[in-house]
Amino acid sequence: MELFDNIILKIEQINMKRNVEECQTDFHIAFGIDKNFARGMGILMDSIHCHNQEKNISFHVFTDGIEQQDLAKLQELTQYNNISIKIYYINIEAFRNLPTTLAWSYATYYRFIMGKVLHGLVDKVLYIDADILCIGMLDKLQTMDMKGNIVLAISEEGKFNVNRLSLKNGKYFNAGFLYIDINKWNDAQIAEQAVALLTENPEKYTYLDQDVLNILLDGKTLFIAQQWNYLYDMRKMDNKPPKDVIFIHFIGDKPWQHWSEHHFMVKLYQKYAQKTPWANVPLVKPKHYKEKKRMARSYRKRNMYLQALYWYLAYAVAKIKAKS
Template identity: 75%
Template sequence: MDIFKNIILKIEQLNEQTVFQEVQADFHIAFGIDKNFARGMGILIDAIHSHNTEEKIVFHVFTDGINQSDLDKLKKLTVYQNIIIKIYYIDINVFKNLPTTLAWSYATYYRFIMGKVLYGTVDKVLYIDADILCIGSLAELKNIDMGENIVLAISEEGQFNVKRLGIQQGKYFNAGALYIDINKWNAAQIAEKAVGLLQENPEKYTYLDQDVLNILLDGKTCFIDRKWNYLYDMRKMNSELPKGVVFIHFIGDKPWQRWSEHHFMVSFYNEYAKKTPWANVPLVEPIHYKDKKRMARSFVKRNMYMRALYWYGSYAISKITAKK
C-alpha cells in the first residue's frame, strides 16, 4: 500500500507566464513549511535569486497552508524571469500519528515526500529549511560528484548523536540542507522507511525526522563543506561568518523574532529582508512562555534590566498558567 498516494491535494503555479520550462531548470529547490515559515522562505527565495541571476530555478513549496497575505507576497517574486514557484498543498493526515514538538510541527516531515512527488520529472532536488539565508552562488553545487550516494549533506560537530543512534559512518548530518538524488531516494524507499521507524519507536528519536534519515542514509551520504549549511545559533554565537559561506542556517532563534533583534546577525539578515515584500512586516512577538523567557534574556544582554524583569515576570505567570 502506498501511504503517500493522493497526499497532494492541489498544485498551484504562481507564475502566470514563464520564459523557461521545468525541464530546462538548472536547479530544483524544495521547501517543507507550515504558515509560520512562509516569511523566512520568501526572503530566502529572494536571496537565492539575487545571488544566482544566471540560473534557472524551480522552487517547489510543500505546505499544508499559507496565509493569503504571504501568498500574495510570494506572487510578487515571480516578477523574476529566471524562477518558477509551485505550491503543493498537502493532506497532513498521513503524518497525524507521528510525533511533534513545540519546535517542530508536521511540516518537518514534508521533506519525506518530495522525492515521491517529483519522481519522474526531476533527477535531483535541493531541500533547504526556511530558516536559512543564501549569501552566495549555487553553481558549484551541481558539479559535486555524488558517487553512489543518495544525498549530499554537512556533518554536525561532535559524536554524541553518532553514538546515540549507532551511526556506522561516524558522522551525523544536519537535515536542514540536503541535495537529493531522487531516483536513488525512491529506489531505497527512504520516505516509507522513515515513517515506519517513527511509528514503531517515536520515543527513540530526539530530533525526529533528522534522526531517522541519518539512520537510513548511513553509508549513503556524501559529506560536503559546511559552507553549504553553516549552522549559526544566535543564542550562543557572536562571531562573524567565515569566508565562502553560501547558506547560513539559523538554528534555535530566528532573525524575524522580536527576542533576537539585539543580535548583529539580525541586521545582516534585514539587509536581505528589506528588499522583499516582507520588508515592513513586524517581528514576531513572544506568545509562549518559553519565548517570553528568551525575550527577558535578550534585554539582559542589552543591559536593560527593568525590561528584562518585566519579561521574566510575564514568563513566570505564563508558565504557571500553561501548567494548569
C-alpha cells in the first residue's frame, strides 16, 4: 500500500454560490490546519480576496477537523463570486509516528500530501500558513519563472540552520510560504522522503517538517523577495513592515491571542478581521503554561503589575503541574 493511500476521508465543497472551478482559476491556494487555526485561515482568505477581487481563487483546506461554527463562517466567505473553498478531511493516523510539540500539531505535516491529492488537477499551488495576513496583490506570482525549481520560497536570516543541516545552497527557507510545482514535487517524491526522514531520526530536526523540506529541496528552491513572506516577530514592538509587503507572517505570538492585544500590529489585523464573520469572536485565552507566561509579560509591558503578577503565579502553577 502506498504511504498516502486512503489518507483523505472526505472532500467537501462549501460554496454558497456558483462554483468558481467552473471558471478559469487564477490561483490555487492551500492550507494545512487543525481546528485551532480556522479563524486565522478565514481572516487570511478574506484579506486575500480584499486585494485580489479581479482574480478567481480556489482555496484547498487540508484538515483533520473544523468546528461547526467555523465551518459556517467559512461558508459565508463564499458569498464572494470569485472564491471557491474545498475541504479535504485527513485521516490523522497516517502521521501518528511523526513528532509534535506544544507549538506544532500533526497539522504541520499536512502540506506533505497536497501534491499527491492535487496532482492532475493543478499545475502549481501556493501553500501558506494560516498565521499570515495578505496586504497586497498576487499578480506577479503568476508570471514568475521558476527556472526549473520545485518551489519558490523566502529565506530566513542567519546561518545557524544552514550549518546545522549542512545545506549546500547556503540558504534556509521558511516553509510558511511555498509556491509549488506539483508535477516536480511528485516526481522527486518529496512527501515520501520527508516522512521517511522524520520517522528514522525525529530528534535531529528542530523545526520538524521545515527542516526536512529544506534538506530535500536544497538546490531545488528559487529564493524570492522577502515581501512574499515577511516574517514578523510580535515581540519587537517598534518593528514596522516595509511598504511593499504582500504577506505578513506572524511568527511566534499570533494577533488573535489575548496576550498580543498590546501590540500596535493587532490594530491592522483587527481592521481586516472586522470585515469577516470572525469579527466578534473573542481573543484566544492562554491554555498551557508557556501561554500564561506570555500573558504575564503582556500585562507587564503595559505596566499592569497586579494582572502581571496574577498570570506569573498562574504560569508557575501550570508549569509545576505539567512537569509533575
